Amino acid sequence: MKISEVLIRKLEMTMKQPFTTSFGTMQNRKFLVIEVVDELGNHGWGEGVAFEIPWYTEETVKTSLHILQDFLIPMLKGKTIQHPDEVNKIFKTIRKNNMAKAAIECAVWDCWAKRNNLSLTKALGGAKSEIDVGIxxxxxxxxxxxxxxVEQSLLTGFKRIKVKIKPGNDTELLKQIRTRFPNVPLMVDANSAYTLEDMDLLKRLDQFNLMMIEQPLASDDIVDHAKLQKELKTPICLDESILSAEDARKAIELGSCRIINIKIGRVGGLTEAKRIHDICQESGIPVWCGGMLEAGVGRAHNIALTSLPNFSLPGDTAGSSSYWERDIIFPEVIVEKGVIPVPTSIGIGFEVDIDELNRHTTDIVKIKL
Ligand SMILES: O=C(O)CCC(=O)C1=CC=C[C@@H](O)[C@@H]1C(=O)O
Ligand SMILES: [Mg+2]
Known part of the structure; x- marks a missing residue:
């Protein structure tokens, strides 16, 4: 397969409700949608999940656009791709910029699956017919x-609830939640808001019967997390700290976590996500698929990835209607009784709604290879 053309679209979509974490609030989502076309006219779609502000990782919409346009896409020129696993090898000389890499790599995966008449799920080796999801x-x-x-989410059937915590909004909040919802499958995400100086407070979280505590310490740390995990009964789940399969191997070896959240964008694409899945599986570490407040294209890739067997905990891939008045794919992603059916049609298994896509597109860059 040869990629002959790439379109980068800049989109702007407003979420139904603001999303606030320990680092800030988002409602107006700007992001990239990538379309690749191969020499036979097959199309593939990918979503750039970087935010406008570099508060989750260092990437932004602008840096992604720069890296894609000036480095990654030109590297595909003249390359024959036998299998999408080759794409991240082609990008090897470019350090990090994982969300930019993932955006185009995911589009190549979709295109390759379509060219070979396969669903993306099948192409990845996934086998589940439905996936469990949380919110x-x-x-x-x-x-x-x-x-x-929380009440609405439970009525919708979500299989676990994740809430954000930060210093000053943690133990009291959890006491209130547990008083009202004693048995709900519950986890917390701190997005690196604590340090080892908060050890006593973090130990007190054990009393709340949490499924896990996600990324309590620094976003680049695995050493302090190992120290903390030794003191906690509750499993630590790493998110920001794991950017590659090598990071996962080291974190597991150190005992820094007992669960890993895999986000395709954070780790540079589906090939690396699969590798992390496999390493975790061999080590008895369950994984789940994280979310980046994606629109439909990114959501579709998350669903396909989650169909791999070691995604044994509910992920953050909620339905389209939890975020958008109207998504850019049809059918939209629908959650029923806490599960999403895994599509079986070719590629990502959803059609991109071109009218809806155009309605939100603020800029298009076309690159002929
Ligand atoms: O619903 C989703 O897509 C998950 C949202 C979510 O929890 C996150 C998205 C992006 C950055 C963080 O705030 C957070 C996370 O760390 O997982
Ligand atoms: Mg997180």
Missing amino acids: SIGLQKDFDILAKR
Whole structure:
């Protein structure tokens, strides 16, 4: 397969409700959608999941566009790709910029699957016919609003609830949640808001019967997390700290976590995501698929990835309607009784709604290879 053309679209979409974490609030989502075309006219889609502000990782929409346009896409020129696993080898000389790499790599995977008449799930080696999903609820103004969101989410059938915590909004909040919802499968995400100086407080989280504590310490740390995990009964789940399969191997070896959240964008694409999945599986570490407040294209890639067997915990891939008035794919992603059916049609298994895509496109860059 040869990629003959790439289109980078810049999109702007407003989420139904703001999403607040320990680092800030997002509602207006700007992101990239990548379309690749091969020499036979097959199309493949990928989504750039970087935010506008570099608060989750160092990448932004602008840096992704720069890296894609000036480095990654030109590297595909003249290359014959037998299998999408080759794409991240082609990009090897470019350090990090994982979300930019993932955006185009995912589009190549979709294109390759379509060319070979395969669903992306099958192409990846996934086998599940449906995936379990949970929901990530951002920080809310007060407990009553949060409790309502939790109640609604449970009615929708989500299989676990994730809430954000930060210093000053942790133990009291969890006491309130557990009083109201004693048995709900519950986890927390701190997005690196704590240090080892908070050890006593973090130990007190053990009393809340949490499924896991996600990324309590620094975003680039695995050493302090290992120290913390030794002191906690609750499993630590690493998110920001794991950028590659090598990071996963080291974290597992050190005992820095007992669970890993895999985000395709954070780790540079589906090939690396699969590798992390495999290493974790061999080591008895369950994984789940994280979310980046994606629109439909990114969501579709998450669903296909989650069909791999060691994605044994509910992920953050909620349905389209949890985020958008109307998504850019059809059918939209629908959650029923806490599960999403895994599509079996070719490629990502959803059609891109070109009208809806155009409605949100603010800029297009076309690159002929
Ligand atoms: O619903 C989703 O897509 C998950 C949202 C979510 O929890 C996150 C998205 C992006 C950055 C973080 O705030 C957070 C996470 O760390 O997992
Ligand atoms: Mg997280």
